Amino acid sequence: MKCVAITGSASGIGAATCRRLEKAGTRIVGVDLGNADIIADLADPEEREGAISAIIDKSRGELDGVVLCAGLGPVSAPPKVIVGVNYFGAIELLDGLKDELSKKENTAAVCICSNSATTVPGIPDDVVAAMLEGKHDEALSLATDMDGSYAYAASKLALSRALRRRAPAWAEAGVRLNGIAPGAVQTPLLQAGLDDSMIGPAIREFPIPMGGFGEPEQIAASIAFLLGPDSSFCCGSILFADGGTDALVRPDSF
Numbered sequence: 001m002k003c004v005a006i007t008g009s010a011s012g013i014g015a016a017t018c019r020r021l022e023k024a025g026t027r028i029v030g031v032d033l034g035n036a037d038i039i040a041d042l043a044d045p046e047e048r049e050g051a052i053s054a055i056i057d058k059s060r061g062e063l064d065g066v067v068l069c070a071g072l073g074p075v076s077a078p079p080k081v082i083v084g085v086n087y088f089g090a091i092e093l094l095d096g097l098k099d100e101l102s103k104k105e106n107t108a109a110v111c112i113c114s115n116s117a118t119t120v121p122g123i124p125d126d127v128v129a130a131m132l133e134g135k136h137d138e139a140l141s142l143a144t145d146m147d148g149s150y151a152y153a154a155s156k157l158a159l160s161r162a163l164r165r166r167a168p169a170w171a172e173a174g175v176r177l178n179g180i181a182p183g184a185v186q187t188p189l190l191q192a193g194l195d196d197s198m199i200g201p202a203i204r205e206f207p208i209p210m211g212g213f214g215e216p217e218q219i220a221a222s223i224a225f226l227l228g229p230d231s232s233f234c235c236g237s238i239l240f241a242d243g244g245t246d247a248l249v250r251p252d253s254f
Contacts, residue, residue: 003027003062004227005055007042007093008070010035012187013112016216017067017223024224029058031070031093042070042089043081045136052096063100065227066109068093072152073189075196079151080140086155087131087139091162094177101175108176110226112219113160115183115242119206119249120153127151131158132165149199156181160238167236178226178234183242185214209244 004021008014009030018028030036031051037058040051055063068090072082090111101107117123124146130139131154143151163179170177184190184203190213194200222241225231240246246253 001025001027002064003029003059004065004067005029005031005059005063005097006067006069007031007051007089008068008112009037012069012189013182013185013216013219013223014067014069016220017069020217020220020224021227026064029055031055042093043077043084045088045092048089048092049096052093055093055097056100059100061100061103063097064104064107066094066097066101067223067227068109068111071112071189073193074148074152074199075192076148076189079143079146079148082148082151083127083131083139083143083155086152087158087162088136090159094163094166098170098173098175102173105174106229106232107174108178108227108231109170110223111159111163111177111179112223113163113179113181113238114153114156115181115240115246116149116153117157117160117181118246118253120149123150123154123157127154128158128161131155132162164236164238171235176226176231176235178231178236179238180219180222180226181238181240181242181246182219183208183214183240183245185216185219187216207245207248208242209248211243214241214243 010032031038038054040047127142
């Protein structure tokens with residue numbers, strides 16, 4: 001039986017991914033603030049370290065995959081906490097589990113990025129650079145006075161770049177590393193944004209060529225693909241699952 005660790009497993013995309021993989025016979029090690037195998041606040045560096053150790057312990061040397069779903073939206077928390085969870089909470093667990101993944105053959109990791117990394121204009125370069133350079137305290141300090149939407153987009157841009165930079169070395173270690181860039185998906189995170197008087201209207205007006213918000217199960221299907229054998233030649237890919245928004249905004253990006 002395969003074993004996959006999933007952060008943000010209690011709701012939204014993470015929960016949908018758990019359901020899909022469990023139905024296929026995969027054993028899940030879930031990480032979340034509650035209702036999970038491992039209870040951890042990924043905004044806290046010590047709890048991130050604890051989560052890594054607990055995943056290694058609970059997977060019993062049989063870790064086949066990791067999915068980093070845990071994340072905070074633009075109105076979910078203060079900007080510096082958004083950066084702490086979305087970037088450092090993902091990348092530190094990713095790096096901390098690389099050696100465990102490399103013990104087995106045909107392993108894979110998937111990060112939940114976002115099309116906000118490419119569709120939000122004017123993302124501050126300094127906070128992105130601080131994240132990529134591993135300057136934890138500086139990145140959080142720079143994010144403190146940022147708008148939540150920019151903190152969110154910056155964290156996802158940094159995560160996407162960090163994933164791409166790591167992918168070749170990870171492949172040499174026998175682990176495929178890829179990402180998903182969802183657009184607006186009907187999750188509690190999105191609903192919090194829709195309920196906000198400031199950014200709710202902007203979310204509703206953002207163009208989605210396919211005509212509406214996505215469902216968590218649609219993103220879970222993409223994650224399952226990137227974890228599985230049918231994507232065995234995918235390495236460092238960012239799969240946009242956003243109803244066509246990125247293609248509409250950036251038609252000539254390739």
